[in-house]
Amino acid sequence: MERRKREIEIRHLRCFVNAADHGSFRKAGSVMRIRQSSVSRCIRDLEDRLGTSLFHRHRSGVSLNRAGHQFLPRARQTIRGLDESLHAIALLGRSENGRIKIGIYSSIASGFLAELLRSFGDQHNDVQIQLIDGNPEEHLAAIRQLELDVAFLTGTRAWQDCDSAFMWSEGVFVVLPERHELAILTAVDWHELSCEAFMVSETAPGQEIYDYLVRKLADLSCHPDIHVQSVSRDNLLSLVAIGRGLTVVSEAMTATNYPGLVFRPIKGERLPFSAIWSPNNDNPAFRRLLSMARAKAELEKRGPISGHSCGIGQHGAPSRTRDPWP
DSSP: OHHHHHOOOHHHHHHHHHHHHHTOHHHHHHHHTSOHHHHHHHHHHHHHHHTSOOEEEETTEEEEOHHHHHHHHHHHHHHHHHHHHHHHHHHHHTTSSEEEEEEEOSOOSSSHHHHHHHHHHHHOTTEEEEEEEOOHHHHHHHHHTTSOSEEEEEOOOOOTTOEEEEEEEEEEEEEEETTSGGGGSSOBOHHHHTTOEEEEESSTTHHHHHHHHHHHHHTTTOOOEEEEESSOHHHHHHHHHTTSOBEEEEGGGGGSOOTTEEEEEEEEEEEEEEEEEOTTOOOHHHHHHHHHHHHHHHHHHTSOOTTOSSOTTTTOSOOSSOOSOO
């Protein structure tokens, strides 16, 4: 009971500071838009809890006594600290501050994800965006542990303990040396690629692309000729340019110019991309990003939008056949 009597509330401090600043309970009440009697009662309550008076009271108003002068800077510091904390929480709640960790699986050179991050950054430039490359298993484990806010992965399958939503689709392109005989074509099919040698990177998404190529080439009764290279995706493209083999990429990567290379779409191939996140994730900045992503996906399903260099999202939802990769 004694402890409860000694507890000081923020209202006590605000009344005290305003009365000290204005030298009057009446003026403090006017500033705070409460009655003078309420200020007087609040100050008296504060003094009772502190066990000492804080003001000299006289006809023209009030002035701080010795205890009041010592208490004033502490009261200001407490109010300022609380106000700064409340402001920081409010900014975070409005997504004006904070951080989002995003797992990526494809290039963000162009297309849906690049445009989403650009738009989000324009509206919430105080939010820090951290992009993390990795394979689906790594991303999903991080999402379940709330170490990653969201991952944008290929496919439309359901993931255990995660929520997901289809966002966009991209074409699949074969990467050819510019002197390759197929480079003169505007598009190719799998029959024209059946006898070619392919390369994939050891890093993500190399394994998924490897499985994808095996599946596609095996359908043609052709023994897949696929080599795994211990290089990054950029260096893999350099190997293609010097004629060591071909590879395949998603549409977003075709927006970047690579010397000695051409990109040709593979007829009829589309890659669906989905957002994956934990239902337990309450990061307000991420929730704002997810809301923007869903609105953008819904808008693009309604028809083409000018400004797309790759045509991503202009073909509607993917078919319900098996996901291309993974």
